Amino acid sequence: MHFGQTPEEIEASRRGLLVALFASAGSxxxxxxGILSLLEARNGLAAILLLNAVLCLSLLLYNRLTQAHAREVSYFFAGQAFVLALYLTLSGGVEGSGVFFAFPVVMIMVMAGFSTVRGAFALCTLLMGVMALGLYGPFPAVYEYDPVQKPRILVGLAALCLMAILAEWMRVRSYRAITDTHDQLSVDARHDPLTGLLNRRGLEEATRTMEDEAFPAAVALLDLDHFKQINDACGHDAGDVVIRSVADHLQRHCKGRDLLCRWGGEEFLILLTSTSGSSARALLDDIREGFARTPIVLAGETRSLSFSAGVAELPRRGQFDAAVQQADRALYRAKQAGRNRVLAAGVEGRNEA
Known part of the structure; x- marks a missing residue:
């Protein structure tokens, strides 16, 4: 059985499976x-049992036809188990044996209806309250258990409710922990640990889910100027500070729907959505000038740094690789032309040094 991929889909599938299993076996x-009760001329008990069998089959059929309502179906099933457990206990079934069958029905009630500990506890408290009222109240239709058995029935059902609630709570908590760990690992796999920006894998996944309205777009590749000299003179820790500073500067000056990626080493890639090549180049020039005017303290010394960039147009989603290659060639020309400048693919840029 396919349980889905999101927590919501998995929970809906779990509830649907519970209803299917319990309803099939229960019916x-x-x-x-019910048939045995009919043969023994216990017509009232037989009618109740067969009616519940019909309800189970109806829920099973409805659950198969409407997968989207698995939560509502499971709640209804829990309500049916609630009423059936009360009936089996208070009516006594066959000479008081109904209470034995009420125990698994109560467990089904908790498993099918569990959403939160508070909700399950409220449902079980209501069950125990009605059960105690029926057993000790002046109701002639209630089976007359031995006085010693009544508190034992209530204590046994209460213990079962508590264990079922704890088991479901542990299941939910462990599932949530697994889901959170999976989500965090998924995030870590798509992001650069130093800057928090997307890595190449994360960028590739993000581009596959971009809407058509994001195109035409532009791709910019930028590279820090003289970064090796910074590492050699100040150490790799200082190099990390510079890389984080570039990432922070880019995040402050790009739109929320733009994609920022640490492409590798001191290289960054920016995918500017709904942007022409000329607009993208102008924006990168502004970002470059702002970064050059922002001093950075490295090893106790204030430095002004710069980067070079190449920009290429991205008319459609399927041309991403080609646009990156064009931007990379433009970046190479910017480096050859003296650095600290932005060049567009196929266009000679002005000297910004």
Whole structure:
């Protein structure tokens, strides 16, 4: 059975599976005991059991036809189990044996209806309250258990409710922990640990899900100027400070829907959505000039740094690789022309040094 990919889909599939299993097994058991009750001329008990069998089959059919309502179906099933557990206990079933069958029904009630500990506890408290009122109240239709058995029935059902709630709570908590860990690992796999920007894998996934309205777009590749000299003179820790500073500067000056990626080493890639090549180059020039005017303290010394960039147009999603290659060639020309400048693919840029 395919459980889906999102937590919501998995939970809906789990509830649907619970209803399918419990309703299938429950209807079969109820039909068997219903027929036996008919043969013993216990018509009232037989009618209740067979009616519940029909309800189980109806829920099973509805669950298969409407997968989107798995939560509502499971709640209804829990309500049915609630009423059936009360009936089996208070009516006594066959000479007081109904309470034994009420125990698994109560567990089904908790498993099918569990959403939160508070909700499950409220449902079980209501069940125990009605059960105690029926057992100790002046109701002639209630089966007369031995006085010693009544508190034992209530304590046993209460213990079962508590264990079922704890088991479901542990299941939910462990599932949530696994989901959170999976989500964090997924985030880590798509992001650069130093800057928090997308890495290449994350960028590739993000571009596949971009909407058509994001195009035409532009791709910019930028590279820090003289970065090796910074590492050699100040150490790799200073180099990390510079890389984080560039990432922060880019995040402050790009739109929320633009994609920022640490392409590798001191190289960054920016995918500017709904932007022409000329507009992208102008924006990168502004970002470059702002970065050059922002001093950075490295090893106790204030430095002004710069980067070079190449920009290429990205008319359609399928041309991403070609646009990156064009931007890379423009970046190479910017480096050869003296650095600290932005060049567009196929266009000679003015000297910004």
């Amino acid at each position: 079969l058991i109820l039909v068997v005991f």
